[in-house]
Each structure stands twice: as C-alpha cells, then as structure tokens.
Amino acid sequence: xxxxxxxxxxxxxxxxxxxxxxxxxxxxxxxxxxxxxxxxxxxxxxxxxxxxxxxxxxxxxxxxxxxxxxxxxxxxxxxxxxxxxxxxxxxxxxxxxxxxxxxxxxxxxxxxxxxxxxxxxxxxxxxxxxxxxxxxxxxxxxxxxxxxxxxxxxxxxxxxxxxxxxxxxxxxxxxxxxxxxxxxxxxxxxxxxxxxxxxxxxxxxxxxxxxxxxxxxxxxxxxxxxxxxxxxxxxxxxxxxxxxxxxxxxxxxxxxxxxxxxxxxxxxxxxxxxxxxxxxxxxxxxxxxxxxxxxxxxxxxxxxxxxxxxxxxxxxxxxxxxxxxxxxxxxxxxxxxxxxxxxxxxxxxxxxxxxxxxxxxxxxxxxxxxxxxxxxxxxxxxxxxxxxxxxxxxxxxxxxxxxxxxxxxxxxxxxxxxxxxxxxxxxxxxx
Amino acid sequence: xxxxxxxxxxxxxxxxxxxxxxxxxxxxxxxxxxxxxxxxxxxxxxxxxxxxxxxxxxxxxxxxxxxxxxxxxxxxxxxxxxxxxxxxxxxxxxxxxxxxxxxxxxxxxxxxxxxxxxxxxxxxxxxxxxxxxxxxxxxxxxxxxxxxxxxxxxxxxxxxxxxxxxxxxxxxxxxxxxxxxxxxxxxxxxxxxxxxxxxxxxxxxxxxxxxxxxxxxxxxxxxxxxxxxxxxxxxxxxxxxxxxxxxxxxxxxxxxxxxxxxxxxxxxxxxxxxxxxxxxxxxxxxxxxxxxxxxxxxxxxxxxxxxxxxxxxxxxxxxxxxxxxxxxxxxxxxxxx
Numbered sequence: 001x002x003x004x005x006x007x008x009x010x011x012x013x014x015x016x017x018x019x020x021x022x023x024x025x026x027x028x029x030x031x032x033x034x035x036x037x038x039x040x041x042x043x044x045x046x047x048x049x050x051x052x053x054x055x056x057x058x059x060x061x062x063x064x065x066x067x068x069x070x071x072x073x074x075x076x077x078x079x080x081x082x083x084x085x086x087x088x089x090x091x092x093x094x095x096x097x098x099x100x101x102x103x104x105x106x107x108x109x110x111x112x113x114x115x116x117x118x119x120x121x122x123x124x125x126x127x128x129x130x131x132x133x134x135x136x137x138x139x140x141x142x143x144x145x146x147x148x149x150x151x152x153x154x155x156x157x158x159x160x161x162x163x164x165x166x167x168x169x170x171x172x173x174x175x176x177x178x179x180x181x182x183x184x185x186x187x188x189x190x191x192x193x194x195x196x197x198x199x200x201x202x203x204x205x206x207x208x209x210x211x212x213x214x215x216x217x218x219x220x221x222x223x224x225x226x227x228x229x230x231x232x233x234x235x236x237x238x239x240x241x242x243x244x245x246x247x248x249x250x251x252x253x254x255x256x257x258x259x260x261x262x263x264x265x266x267x268x269x270x271x272x273x274x275x276x277x278x279x280x281x282x283x284x285x286x287x288x289x290x291x292x293x294x295x296x297x298x299x300x301x302x303x304x305x306x307x308x309x310x311x312x313x314x315x316x317x318x319x320x321x322x323x324x325x326x327x328x329x330x331x332x333x334x335x336x337x338x339x340x341x342x343x344x345x346x347x348x349x350x351x352x353x354x355x356x357x358x359x360x361x362x363x364x365x366x367x368x369x370x371x372x373x374x375x376x377x378x379x380x381x382x383x384x385x386x387x388x389x390x391x392x393x394x395x396x397x398x399x400x401x402x403x404x405x406x407x408x409x410x411x412x413x414x415x416x417x418x419x420x421x422x423x424x425x426x427x428x429x430x431x
Numbered sequence: 432x433x434x435x436x437x438x439x440x441x442x443x444x445x446x447x448x449x450x451x452x453x454x455x456x457x458x459x460x461x462x463x464x465x466x467x468x469x470x471x472x473x474x475x476x477x478x479x480x481x482x483x484x485x486x487x488x489x490x491x492x493x494x495x496x497x498x499x500x501x502x503x504x505x506x507x508x509x510x511x512x513x514x515x516x517x518x519x520x521x522x523x524x525x526x527x528x529x530x531x532x533x534x535x536x537x538x539x540x541x542x543x544x545x546x547x548x549x550x551x552x553x554x555x556x557x558x559x560x561x562x563x564x565x566x567x568x569x570x571x572x573x574x575x576x577x578x579x580x581x582x583x584x585x586x587x588x589x590x591x592x593x594x595x596x597x598x599x600x601x602x603x604x605x606x607x608x609x610x611x612x613x614x615x616x617x618x619x620x621x622x623x624x625x626x627x628x629x630x631x632x633x634x635x636x637x638x639x640x641x642x643x644x645x646x647x648x649x650x651x652x653x654x655x656x657x658x659x660x661x662x663x664x665x666x667x668x669x670x671x672x673x674x675x676x677x678x679x680x681x682x683x684x685x686x687x688x689x690x691x692x693x694x695x696x697x698x699x700x701x702x703x704x705x706x707x708x709x710x711x712x713x714x715x716x717x718x719x720x721x722x723x724x725x726x727x728x729x730x731x732x733x734x735x736x737x738x739x740x741x742x743x744x745x746x747x748x749x750x751x752x753x754x755x756x757x758x759x760x761x762x763x764x765x766x767x768x
Contacts, residue, residue, distance in 0.1 A: 082731035201718030252588035
C-alpha cells in the first residue's frame with residue numbers, strides 16, 4: 001500500500017482530528033469488531049475529487065478497516081438526486097453513504113431520506129475547524145444532515161493575453177468595467193464572443209443567476225420570500241439578457257453546461273468564464289488547455305467594486321435513513337475516514353479543502369500559489385448559498401425555465417421575473 | 432366382494448360430468464391455445480398489467496417516498512382525482528402535452544411519407560439493392576444514447592459544432608446558431624411563429640425530430656418493406672392488366688393491403704414517441720419538457736410520485752386512444768378495399 005503523505009502544520013488539524021475522534025470513539029471500534037460488512041457508497045462522477053481519487057480513498061479505507069468492505073458507485077450529477085430518492089423508496093437502502101449536494105439538505109431532512117449527524121458532529125461544527133459558511137449548507141432546522149466533503153464554489157476566470165491585446169492590464173473590478181472590457185474585446189474582433197457561461201436549462205443556470213445577483217449585492221430570496229422581480233436579482237437578470245442580446249455572451253451559453261463553458265475558455269475562444277474551482281486545474285494543464293499560462297483566477301467584479309460575489313456548490317457525505325441501524329456505525333466510520341484532514345490533505349491538488357488548517361497550509365500554497373489561495377479565500381468569503389428550502393428543486397425548476405426564457409429574449413425580463421415570483425409563491429409546501 | 436359397478440357418465444350429476452371449471456378450461460383445442468398463451472399472459476400480467484394498475488393506484492394517492500422506522504416505501508393517502516385536477520390546472524402540463532403531440536404528429540407524418548416512399552423504392556429490383564438496404568438500416572443499429580451524443584456534437588451551438596462549422600466554412604452563415612435552443616421558429620413571420628409555438632413547435636424540437644428520425648426511420652422502412660413483400664405479386668399483375676398506373680396501383684392495391692402492417696408500425700412508433708425520453712433529455716435536459724420528462728421530473732426530482740404517476744397514466748391513455756384511431760382507420764381501409 002502506498003504510504004500517505006504526512007500532513008504537517010497543524011495544530012488545527014490535530015484539534016479537528018481529536019474532536020472527530022471524541023465524537024465517534026464509542027462507535028468506530030464497535031463497527032470494526034463485528035464481522036465484515038458491505039457498505040454501499042454513492043459518489044458523483046465529477047471533476048473535483050474525481051472517481052480515481054475517491055476510488056483510491058475507498059481502497060485505502062478497505063485496507064485499513066478489515067471489518068468493513070466499502071463499494072462505491074459513481075453517477076453523473078443529474079442522476080444523483082434521483083438515485084438517492086429511489087434508494088430511499090426501497091425497504092432497505094440501495095446506498096448507505098451518499099454524496100449530498102447542499103441544495104438537497106432541506107428536502108432530505110424534511111422527508112427523512114438521510115439521518116441527522118448531530119451526535120457525531122455537534123462539537124466539530126462549533127470548533128471553527130471548518131468555516132461556518134460550509135456548515136450552513138448542511139444544516140436545516142437545527143439538524144446537521146451531512147459531513148462536509150467538498151468546498152466547491154465559483155471563481156472568476158479571465159484570459160490575460162486576450163485582455164492585453166485589448167489594452168487592459170488588470171481584470172475588471174466593477175460590473176461596468178467588465179462590460180466595457182467585453183465591448184472592447186468584441187469591437188476589436190479579438191474573439192467573437194468575450195464570455196461564455198453555463199446557461200443550459202439546468203441547475204448550473206440557477207447557480208449562475210444566484211452568483212450574478214450576489215455580484216449586484218443581493219440574493220434571490222429576501223426574508224424567505226422570492227425577490228427576483230426587484231433589486232439586485234432583477235438587475236442580475238437584466239444583465240444576463242443584455243450580455244446575450246449584445247452578443248457579448250456566446251449564444252452557445254444557452255445550451256452549455258459547466259464543462260462545456262470551461263472548454264470554450266480553455267480553448268481560447270472566450271476571454272471570460274465564471275465557473276467552479278475545477279477550471280483552475282484545467283486551464284493550467286497542457287492536456288486540457290491551449291491557454292496554459294494565460295488563464296488567471298480572480299475575485300468577481302461587483303456592482304460597487306467592493307469584495308466579490310460567488311455561489312456555493314458544497315457537497316457532503318450523508319447516511320441514508322433506511323440503512324439498518326447495525327450498519328450505521330460503519331457508515332460513519334467511512335465518512336469520518338474519507339473527510340479526515342489526513343485523507344483530504346493527500347488530495348489538495350484536486351479540490352479546495354474543507355479544513356481551515358489545510359486551506360492555509362504551506363502545501364496548499366505550494367500547489368495553488370499564494371496569490372490564488374488569497375483569491376479563493378476572498379471568493380469563498382463572499383459566497384451565497386442557494387435557498388435551503390424543502391421544495392428547492394421545484395423552486396429551481398421554475399427559476400431555470402424563466403431565466404432561460406428571459407436571457408434568450410423569449411419573454412421580457414420583468415415579465416419573466418414576475419412569473420417566477422408568482423409561481424414560486426404558489427408552490428405547495430412539502431409536508 | 433364384487434366390484435361396485437361404475438355409473439354411466441350420463442348418470443353423473445352435471446357438475447361432476449363436466450369436471451371442474453379449471454379442467455374444462457383446458458379441454459380440447461382451447462386447452463392447447465391456452466397452454467401456449469399462458470406463459471405470455473403471465474408475463475404480460477406481471478410486467479404490464481400489474482405495474483399499470485399500481486400506477487393508476489399511485490395516481491389517485493398523494494404518493495411520495497417516505498422512510499419510517501428505517502424502512503423506505505412509496506405511500507400516501509387516497510386523494511381521488513386531485514392529482515389530475517392539479518395537473519390540468521398547471522399551464523406547464525398543457526405545454527408539455529402540446530410539445531409531445533407536436534413531436535408525435537410531425538414524426539409520424541415524416542415516417543408515413545418517407546417510410547412508405549423509401550420502402551416502395553427499396554421493394555423494386557435494382558443493382559446494389561442489398562448494399563443500399565444495409566446502408567439504410569445502419570442508423571437503427573446505433574444505440575439511442577450514442578445517437579443522442581452524435582447529434583449533440585453535430586448541433587453544438589459553438590462555431591466548432593458540426594453543423595455550424597460546415598455552414599460557416601461554406602459561408603452560408605456568419606455566426607453560429609444554437610440549434611437546440613427551444614426558441615420560436617419562423618420568427619420573421621410573427622403570426623405564423625406564434626401559431627407554431629402554440630402547437631408546441633420550436634427550433635430545438637424540430638432538430639430533435641431530425642435526430643430521432645435519422646435513427647428510427649429505418650425500422651419503419653423495413654417493417655413497411657416486409658409488409659409490401661407479403662402482398663401477392665398477382666395483385667399487381669392484375670392491376671397492370673387492368674391498365675392501372677403507378678398511383679392507381681398504390682392507391683388501390685398497396686395502400687389497402689399495407690393497412691394492417693402500417694397500423695402495427697404506427698402503434699409501435701406512437702408508443703415510442705409518446706414516451707420518448709433519452710434523446711430529448713440528453714440534448715435538452717429538462718429544457719424541452721415533453722410528457723415523459725414531466726412524469727420523471729414530478730416523480731423522481733420533485734418526489735411527487737402521485738402526480739408523476741398521473742402523467743404516466745395519461746400518456747398510456749393517450750397512446751390507447753391514438754392506437755384505437757389507427758386500428759379503426761387502417762383496418763377498415765382493408766375491408767372497404
């Protein structure tokens with residue numbers, strides 16, 4: 001077995017380990033003392049913590065825990081929620097440990113698909129070892145529904161060579177500057193479309209809308225009520241439509257998902273891309289990029305030029321409620337192992353770590369660069385969570401439909417925003 | 432002790448004389464027929480009728496996934512026709528219905544016109560007939576998901592998308608077109624564009640029909656070709672002797688005798704089109720919600736299995752009504768002829 005890389009630095013890490021161990025000391029040995037059990041894990045086929053990385057973690061776990069045999073299944077994102085739902089519908093769970101997106105937290109809690117992990121995590125959640133913003137993505141009604149695993153969020157990416165050709169030496173800090181840079185790049189014919197985003201009618205579109213509203217200094221929901229037809233959320237929708245109508249955003253954005261939009265950026269076709277952290281690795285690899293050395297990650301431009309504005313895509317590991325009680329300690333043992341600083345610390349090149357001690361570690365700075373670490377922390381500090389409500393997927397489906405129509409000009413922006421609010425308010429609550 | 436005499440059959444009570452109802456069921460030719468049919472019937476009940484009944488039951492309940500005491504299930508209380516009422520009050524359902532009907536109608540028209548046309552041509556003898564038949568059948572051999580990804584690359588909205596690159600290199604267009612965007616068609620003619628949008632047409636849907644027909648038209652052609660080859664050659668000989676031209680021969684010989692085969696083909700395709708999912712979902716995600724995607728979204732994404740089942744059941748009813756129409760029209764054609 002390959003030896004794990006020692007993780008240095010880390011009073012915080014040791015403290016975190018201690019807290020996790022304290023929370024589970026009574027559980028883990030019991031699980032390992034029993035006869036070998038099979039633990040079924042559902043994970044997402046994605047760019048951050050790839051299937052290869054997770055398979056390695058699972059192999060390490062199996063080797064070090066002879067009493068438990070973890071088997072992992074990988075599915076693409078669009079199939080994850082539905083696989084968890086059908087698993088919940090079975091008398092006994094198809095999957096015992098599942099990767100849970102933060103947008104499912106409220107639904108899974110309200111419907112009881114996964115179990116609260118408070119008894120394991122209360123102390124850790126209050127320790128400060130993981131930023132509170134990440135915990136908030138997995139809390140609903142006082143229950144902690146998952147242990148954070150991925151601290152994914154969006155970054156602003158630009159091509160400095162294209163900006164230089166257009167006569168700009170620094171990235172935009174305000175929305176007005178960004179618009180000006182895009183107009184100049186297009187007018188000079190450096191690229192046909194300066195920007196591409198993932199506006200396919202899917203969850204990525206909701207993420208981009210939430211993030212754009214954050215750039216304008218607001219959110220889609222105010223005091224728990226939909227507020228798309230006024231203030232920053234309406235400005236965001238007008239902005240997205242304007243970019244499309246002026247030919248500043250590539251028309252292909254309307255059918256692009258995140259990897260597609262990232263490919264347009266890394267192939268040098270567009271100057272700007274707003275995307276998840278995986279683009280950082282993608283743009284600097286000769287295997288996946290033709291702009292190596294020219295791609296730069298930066299804080300997002302904002303309306304007033306202050307701070308940044310991002311959107312979260314946190315993912316955690318949860319235990320399904322129809323996992324037999326006898327198997328739950330083993331499930332927690334796996335979660336504890338996979339999310340531990342020691343394991344996360346082995347894969348710093350794959351994903352931004354959930355642990356503060358690792359995010360500030362010399363290893364992370366060596367991998368990402370001190371400047372990029374600062375940018376990441378800035379964007380993470382200004383992240384907006386999508387609404388944590390039990391009927392989120394219905395809310396998001398309505399948002400996707402009308403935002404897509406508004407961008408494409410199939411419905412006036414204000415009319416689309418009003419329709420969104422009206423339909424969201426009319427949704428029946430999930431019992 | 433002398434054996435007790437066996438009473439004559441005629442003297443037995445009627446119930447005993449005829450045996451039990453189960454025994455009688457398998458007597459004579461009927462028994463043989465039933466014995467052969469029974470495995471298929473059991474399979475039909477297990478995989479079609481029971482799920483259908485279960486779907487109907489779920490559609491009358493506020494069914495959702497629940498996990499109680501560590502055991503998961505789909506359950507809910509009886510709500511009568513509330514799920515159907517909620518659907519009919521939802522504009523999104525009617526939009527999905529219109530889009531589905533547009534998809535079905537345009538696809539079926541293409542298949543009838545081009546399917547029969549191609550089958551008639553392939554039924555004639557010509558040099559290289561076998562090779563041409565094999566080439567025509569080739570797209571059918573491609574798996575649906577592969578076909579979806581193929582069209583995804585052809586219709587990509589970027590300049591490097593297959594169709595865009597071709598058109599731009601030929602200088603037929605100057606900017607890439609987002610072919611899969613569900614935008615109105617013929618936007619230059621406002622009234623026509625609105626009318627077409629109202630019946631479910633969109634640019635994205637039209638290209639999905641193209642992608643689907645490229646894949647499925649071959650099976651329509653070959654089933655129709657099989658039907659054509661079953662028509663006795665003497666009928667055409669008689670028509671020729673009577674002086675019938677190609678159109679009259681087609682109208683009075685081919686079409687009526689093709690009716691039953693065509694009915695089977697159209698019923699098969701109608702069922703496939705009404706529940707089409709893979710190509711549309713792969714290319715558009717939920718951006719073009721036809722009925723099957725709406726049913727899936729309700730059940731598995733929103734967790735509302737009652738409403739999802741109601742949509743699924745309505746798809747079944749719609750297919751049944753259309754199949755009934757085909758049978759009435761096409762089989763009657765044969766008898767009139």
